[in-house]
Structure formats: structure tokens, C-alpha cells
Amino acid sequence: MGQGEGQRHATLRTVAQLAGVDVSTASRVLNGTSEDARRAASREKADEIRRVAEELNYRSNPHAASLRTRRTKLIGVIVPRLSDLVLATIYEGIEDAATRLGLSTFVMNSHDEPREQKARTEVALSRRVDGLIFGDAHIDGRFIDEIAERRIPFALVNRRAGNHPSVTCDDYLGGRLVAEHFLELGHERVAVIAGEPYASTGIDRTAGFRDRYREAGIRLPSSRIVHSHFDAAGGRQAAEQLLRGRTRPTAVFAVNDFAAIGVLGTLRDHGLRPGKDVAVAGFNDTPLARELPVPLTTVRSPMHEMGGLAVDLLVRLLDGEQVKSERLAPDLVVRASTDPARLSPVATDL
Amino acid sequence: MGQGEGQRHATLRTVAQLAGVDVSTASRVLNGTSEDARRAASREKADEIRRVAEELNYRSNPHAASLRTRRTKLIGVIVPRLSDLVLATIYEGIEDAATRLGLSTFVMNSHDEPREQKARTEVALSRRVDGLIFGDAHIDGRFIDEIAERRIPFALVNRRAGNHPSVTCDDYLGGRLVAEHFLELGHERVAVIAGEPYASTGIDRTAGFRDRYREAGIRLPSSRIVHSHFDAAGGRQAAEQLLRGRTRPTAVFAVNDFAAIGVLGTLRDHGLRPGKDVAVAGFNDTPLARELPVPLTTVRSPMHEMGGLAVDLLVRLLDGEQVKSERLAPDLVVRASTDPARLSPVATDL
DNA sequence: CATCGTTGCCCAATCGATTGGGTAACTGTG
């Protein structure tokens, strides 16, 4: 109830009074388009208004403006969890783009739980966001469909669902690239750690990988496609399961770098040398990948860029434009975890 | 300009009209305290108002309320970067606590740049946040002092500065714990990768470590305290610098897990076995630490909890209470990177 | 029966901006 309060903010009214004009004139000069400003006041009056505003350190009260205009310049962002570096990086892209456009963003974690997705979305809507960006779409699209039916403007990022507007990496192609690489290295007994079954990222990466292998005449048995959480612990669990199998794979594609790191750890624990006994590839090229003791082969995805494009997409949608989804090209980055020649001396000595 | 718009939100006025009461009565029943509600309307009227509100799916418009009350229930959070897992985790704690209290948060990245800190803070203030949480304080406190002078309510988290209210880990103690551990293992030639020179976290961890060693009669030459960025690339650079020195340390304390990971990579590149040839400890016990090929000894800090407590602190401040800073106790977690006995078979074979 | 307290509401001002619609003064044209 108390107040730490700084000095009260100057309002348009005080600015207008001191500048000797009506508040409407001050509004047009300070907050309107330059077109508005020109026709609202003469050169000198406008300068005077701006001078006074500057002096009083006037800042338009966004709540008052939103109340009147019904637009908040706020966008809600819902992600599974910001402590996932992939999402944090995408969010940074979102924030950069939003800031550049004078928009503000709210982020919330849904932990990929339908109930929380719903709850967070309602919170965002009750804050009257102009639109939403979802980084946590589930492939079944149930929740997203509902949002679409309510005609709430939104864009998906990182994961796609249905044909709702989205900005994603070309995950299918990414999976193919890894398969291509493994095939070149001569791996025939391979496995995929496929991520969460509801995430299009994992699904598409797996599909691309599987399809490329199939084209090479090699079928992946379903026992060598294991779902997992998108983190190191998840990768570890999945790897343990794979190693329990009768025939050990010679190469493992984890659809996420952190899961791949878990795989590296598990291999060591089992006395296997990553990059030599078993090849490992990840996805996303997180900054850690190249710094690991055994640097990780991975697929670089434009995470930051995806965030920015998602904002652009949403803004175009808010402007009533017709939009279409974007799919950005990934790159394969080969490092020691799949290429023994690149292993450091000590690791090669193994 | 266009509108994707969903159906218009119901307002208090329509609810009041349908329930046959004045809007003020509806306001007290729906948005006031239960005390207000009781004296504003009879049992039956109140129930009727709530029924209508429910039916119309009424949500109070926070902008209208803020305009009138001058409180926004918004708090601004400024961190160096959310793609740093430590900050992302702290932010999750902040978000959880805020949600529980019915507050919303804005996060922004300052990249530890004074200019951006200033700019983001102004953005938050122009959004009329009730208070701020800074996770990016610099030890010199210049910027923070300025904010304090403007009597803007805020709390610091993770890093302290001056005697502004903060919630931190007891970093000094954390540093001592690592030193204690290294001493027990018999390490006398040790080094510290100390993080950014302006972050209290690195400063205090280094100081605790240095002091404990001094008490054991061992002085750290300044050449063995190297500053670095708080990420794997930073750790790698710092480690390279240390290995260039004449006398190689037998143990390295990196004040951050990611920097420690960079050290592990560098050691390998130089043909040195982490945990055997050189002991390595990190700080924060990020989830990755235990999953690495060579699991990392580190100091567990209560990141999530710190975030929640920072919110509590800020809220108490906003309520006009006198508050004092909190310093939470860390724990040492010993793993293979400092203890050869714990190395996995293949690593021991090295 | 006059008085006093409650109970249960309603009135109306207010927060700070936006915006459609005036209108007075001035300029240019025929």
C-alpha cells in the first residue's frame, strides 16, 4: 500500500499548459505521426512543446493511451522454459526486434504443460496484449487451434503446428544433413534420440534423418528411435536405454545439443570414447558445443533470427496482412564428436 | 493499423447493467477486497454480479485500473542476458513468485553494458513498472546509485552493490568452500578464473578462495587470478592464458560452471586430463555439471530461490517496509573433475 | 416517537491520453 515512489511523472496536460497550447495539440506533436504533428502546430509552437516536454522529462503514459486506443504495443511470449538455452536465445531475438519496433514483451514459461499454457495465455490476454508468440506449440495443435478460433493474433516460433503461421528452422533438412554426414562416414547402425514426441522440432529432425537413411536403403528399427527430454539428463536416460539394446549403434543423432551432451557423458560412463567408438551429433549449435572436451558435431539453426522474424510475422498479422510461414535453412557443423581426425591429442591417445 | 481482434472484452459497465447494479458496486465486488465486497452489496446481489461476470467472462482491464490507482502490478527485471542459464533460472524464480502474487514481469537484457542498462531501465519506467529487479549490478554501483537517488523502488539479485537491498548467494563462503576442498586434496599451486571484474559474484568468490588459501599460508600470485567472461569461450581464453604461464597450476577454480566447461575443453586440447592432471571446480551447479563426460565439482547456489526472494524483498519495499539484504548459503558438490577416484573407467584409463 | 447506526447502494469526479469535429485568421484568386 505504501509508496517508494519517485517524483510524479509529468503529464501531457502540464506540458501543454506550460507550452501554452491545448493538450490535443501537444498530443499530436509529441505522440502523433510527423504528419499529424505538422498539421497540428506551427514550427515554433511544435519546437516549444518539444522543449517543454524535454525539460519536464515527459513520457507518454502507455496505460492511458492503451485505454483509449485499444492497442497496447505489448506482445505476450510463451515458451516451455527460458532456462532452455534454445528458447532463451530465440527470446533474445524477439526482444531485440520488439525493442526496435517500440513494442514490449512479456515472457512466460509454460513447462510444456497444457494447463500452464492455457493459464499463461489467459494472463497475457488479461494484460491485453496485442498478440502472442508461442514457442511451445504441440504438434496436435489442440490448444493453438482454440486460440485461432478465438481470432487472437499469434505466431508460432521454433515449433510448427497445423498450418498456423510459424517461423521455424527447416528441421527436416537438418535431420537429412546429419544422416548424410553419418552415411559418408559409413555408419549403418545408427540411432536417434528424438526429443519430446509432441514437438515438431524433434519429429521433423527425426523424419529427415530417417528418410535419408531409407533412401540409402537402410531402415531404422523403431527400437533405435528413443524419445527424451530436451536436456542433458534426458539425453543420458535415452542413451542408457540405447546402450542396453543388443546391438550398440555406431552413431547417435540427438535432436538437441544438451541431450547430446548427456549422451557424451553416458558413453564415457560405459567406457566408450565419443567420436571414436561412437559418433555423436547434436542440434542447434549452442555456444557450448564447440567448447566441450570433445567438441560436438551439430546443426546450426538460426535461433536469434527466428525470434526476430516471428515478431515481424506477428506485426504483419496485426496490420491485417496475409502472412505465410517461414522455414530457415540450417547448416551442418562438423567437429570431433563424429570425426576422430579432429580429436585432441589426449583424446586420440585413448 | 488493421485488427486481428477477438471479440471485445466485457467491461465492468456491462456487467453492472446486466446485474442491475451500479458500476461502483460491481467494482467493489469483483475487484475489491472481500471487506469492500461485503459492505458494497448483499449476499444475493454479490452472487448475481459474480454470476454475470463469469458468464460474460469479464476480466478487469489492468490499464484502466492502473491509470486510476497509479499502481501497475508490473515489475521490470533487467539481467545481463537470459541466455545465461544462471540468470534464466533466477528469472524463473522471479516469475514463479510474481505469478503467485498476481504481479507481471517484464524482462530485458542489458548485456552488462551501462548504456543498455540505462536504456532498458527507462523503457521499464516508461511502462510505469511499480519497481525493478536488477540482476546486472556493477560493483561500482554508479548506475544503481542513480536509480536509488531517484527513489525508484528496486532490489538487486545475484550481484550486490553498495548497500542496496539485494538477494545473493554467499559467494565469499562459496569461494572458501572450494579452497578448503582444494587444500584437502593437497593442491598448493592453484588458479582462479575470476569472471568479470565488475561482478560481485566473481569478486566475492575469488576473495573467499584467496583468503582461505592465505589462512593456510599460501599466497596466490596475481598472475594466477585471471578475469574472464561468464561463458565457455571466456573460460577457454582464461585457461589458455594460465597454461601459457611458466608454472602450470594443479587446480583451477572457475567462478562459473560455463567458464569451467571451457577450461575442461582447453585442458584436453593441451593433452591434460581434467580431474587427474588438473583439478577443476566451477560454480552454480548448473544441471549440465553432473552430466558432463567428466562430471564437474561445483558449488550449488540457490538460483531459483534467489529470484523468489528478490520478489519478496521488492514487494516488502513497495509496502513501505524496512528491508535488509539476504545472503543464501551455498553447498559444495564434489564430482570427478577434482576427484580421480570418481572418474569413469575410460577416463581413469587415460 | 425521535434519534442513531447499519446496511446496501448509487453518484460523479478522476486518472492521462486520443481523435473527430469545429473555427478564426490568413492567403490567394477572379
Add this chain to the structure above:
DNA sequence: CACAGTTACCCAATCGATTGGGCAACGATG
């Protein structure tokens, strides 16, 4: 000089809530 068009403003309604004050009706009290 009459008239149209432009320039440079001002007026006032409005967005959706909050909140101090007022007041009628009713029961209790002396």
C-alpha cells in the same frame, strides 16, 4: 472585394476502472 482553401489551433467526448461521499430504508434504543 467576395469567396474558397489552407493553416493552426481548440473543444469535448471517450476509453474502463476506482473511490470518497451521500443517502434512503430499516432496526434498535431511550
